Amino acid sequence: MRSVVFDFANIRSMPDFYLQFADIFLLPDWFGNNLDALWDALTAGIRLPVQIEFTHFDRQSRDFVSLYNLFEEAEQELDGLLSFNSLEDKA
Numbered sequence: 001m002r003s004v005v006f007d008f009a010n011i012r013s014m015p016d017f018y019l020q021f022a023d024i025f026l027l028p029d030w031f032g033n034n035l036d037a038l039w040d041a042l043t044a045g046i047r048l049p050v051q052i053e054f055t056h057f058d059r060q061s062r063d064f065v066s067l068y069n070l071f072e073e074a075e076q077e078l079d080g081l082l083s084f085n086s087l088e089d090k091a
Helices: 014-024 035-045 065-077
Strands: 002-007 050-057 082-088
Touching: 002 014, 014 035, 035 065, 050 065, 065 082
Parallel strands: 002 050, 050 082
Antiparallel strands: none
């Protein structure tokens, strides 16, 4: 299973995340930088199985709560093909 880590010490905004996600998963230039496009990519646009981890992540951040929820839902929807974990920044 491929493992991918997104380090939120270096991701300050959703546009930053979308840029890294598209780069890591080699998505086309027309990838939409929104949650709907991200859902489509996770469920049908990237090579599975994959393990995705968020490090230095603040689940309470209003900027990223929808992102966290989307990954949680995708993990359930994909039934073992996507493993998602987040390690919160305790600093």
